[in-house]
Amino acid sequence: MRSIVEAGLAADIRAVISNRPDAAGLDYARERGIATAVVDHRNYPDRAHFDRALAAEIDRHAPDLVVLAGFMRILTPEFVDHYSGRMINIHPSLLPAFTGLHTHRRAIEAGCRVAGVTVHFVTGELDGGPIIAQAAVPVLAGDDENTLAARVLKQEHVLYPQVVxxxxxGRLSLRDGRAVLTGDASAGDAALCVPGADD
Structure with missing residues (x-):
């Protein structure tokens, strides 16, 4: 979230909303004059009620794009459909490999030589939406999940602001279930793969 705020985008960041009252990003946003809100999932009887309250808070700010950053909750189909084509997420693996949690540990255990990060449109399938962009990061000898995660995080901070x-x-859209990037002959209608740094 910080890397997006600090990227100097020609965008009005309307709000930072969290389901956790203690999220550090809330203080960061307040210090920069960005509206904040908390919709605590513990105050709702089930996922559907929480998602309705979250959508009402998001819609109050009328965003063109909803950017999930560190949001670790599964969303209902109704919520996902409401923001279809205008909600993106970042996942610390080269999807479709290693959906879900513990991605770095699983990549190392599987003997992968390359790991990375993916930005994708959000659909009803967990970590399964159309891929927008990926950055590859080598898995080095002696890596553990923490060292690999740190190198992947560097690429997340570059890739996510670029996608936003x-x-x-106006170059990115969702068409017929595919992420389409226009105005770049090298990318065309395909997802862009950005090589990561070796360090």
Missing amino acids: RWFVD
Whole structure:
């Protein structure tokens, strides 16, 4: 979230909303004059009620794009459909590999030589929406999940603001179930793969 706020995008960041009252991003946003809100999932009897309250709070700010950053809850189909084509997520693996949790440990245990990060449109399938962009990061000898996660995080901070920039610039859309990036001959209608750094 910080990397997006600090990227100098030609965008009005309307609000930072969390389901956790103690999320550090809330203080960060308040210090920068960005509206904040908490919709605590523990105050709702089930996922559907929480998602309705969350959508009402998001819609109060009328965003063109909903950017999930560190949001670790599964969303209902109704919520996902409401923001279809205008909600993105970042996942710390090269999807479709290693959906869900513990991605870095699983990549190392599987003997992968390359790991990475994926930004994708959100659909009803967990970590399964159309891929927008990926950054590859080598798995080095001696890596553990913490060292690999740190290298992947560096790429997350580059890739996520770039994808948001494409959307803000009107170059990114969801068409017929595919992420489409226009105005770049090298990318065309395909998802972009950005090589990661070796360090």
